[in-house]
Amino acid sequence: MPTFTLISAEDPFEAIVAKSEGAVRAGFISDYLAATNAIDRAHIAYEVTLYDAANPDEPPLMDEIRGLHQPAAA
Template structure:
């Protein structure tokens, strides 16, 4: 007699939420890099801080933005 195994396809809502979070994070980074003056960068940094406080279970996005200015390890 054949045996069947149930394979979960994952929750589509969770997958959509992950894609949305990744898009928001990428958008913040793109906006930060595109900012042409300190006032715009400060405003985006403020928005990123709010985002980080609202999503404490994720890696801080502000750390990623600060890491953009660090030289790569050799």
């Protein structure tokens, strides 16, 4: 009777989730930069605040968005 050996490998699900999370974060930043008025930016900032609250283990996305308006260090 043949036997099978389980060879573990990285779970592809983890890679898919990581890629999806990156796409969501990039989408929020893209939408924020594309907003043409203060109301749209405020709405996106609200959505980002909800996203940050739902993902406390990740770096805050709102900090990244606020950093978009900071001058680069020389």
